[in-house]
Amino acid sequence: MTDLLNIILLGIIEGITEFLPISSTGHLLIAEHWLGARSDLFNVGIQAGAILAITLVYWRRIWQLLTQWSDPATRDYLAKLTVAFLITCVLGLIVTHYGFKLPETVTPIAWALIIGGFWMIGAEALAARQPDRREVTWTVAILVGIAQMVAGIFPGTSRSGATIFAAMLFGTSNRAAATEFAFLVGIPTMYAATGYELLKVWKNGGAAHEDWTALGVGFLVSLVVxxxxxKWLLGYIRTHRFTAFAVYRIVLGAALLLLMPAGV
Known part of the structure; x- marks a missing residue:
């Protein structure tokens, strides 16, 4: 029963944090210090649940982009999504080639949470001074692609936070428009990353010893949550800034730095 509760809790953490600008990777690495490490395939599986969730949320927009090729604006938007995705893929392959690994200690994640929190507050203030713009420029597309990779290298940064604010600061100041582009770029990126990790685990023989029941439960919990x-975030940002998330990051990061030396 304890193990089942841990699985459900990890699925909840992944589902909540994957798209909120508070870092899912950072939260999962922190959670595993208390709940125990899970297999690579399990982590990939619960991430897949979150990816499917965002796909379902945006299915109408995705269908529109895939079926309205005659519209020049649609083709332009798709081209920018593609460029952002390809930049992330190329940078990801470079990082993988050089054997980059995620940190196994909490301290760098805590610092990333704090620094990212203060950065978000400053970025939000700068974006608020710009005129409301919904257009996604080529500069935004390129920087969103780079921001995705930066977030992948530094757990605690937050992929959604990095990409949303990259868009808001460099041309797409409207929060809703910036968030939509960041999330739509994230869908193929995360499918590709998940597929790559799944293939790697499968080739290494990890699937043969996997607890498939645990993976299924984690996947479903992550999907629903x-x-x-x-859905909540998209409604929230219509009338609120991201400041609350920034404050949460700073408080959590500071608490981790204070508690870790004490052995908590």
């Missing part, structure tokens, strides 16, 4: 979290 992720869907709710994204």
């Amino acid at each position: 992720g869907f709710i979290a994204v």
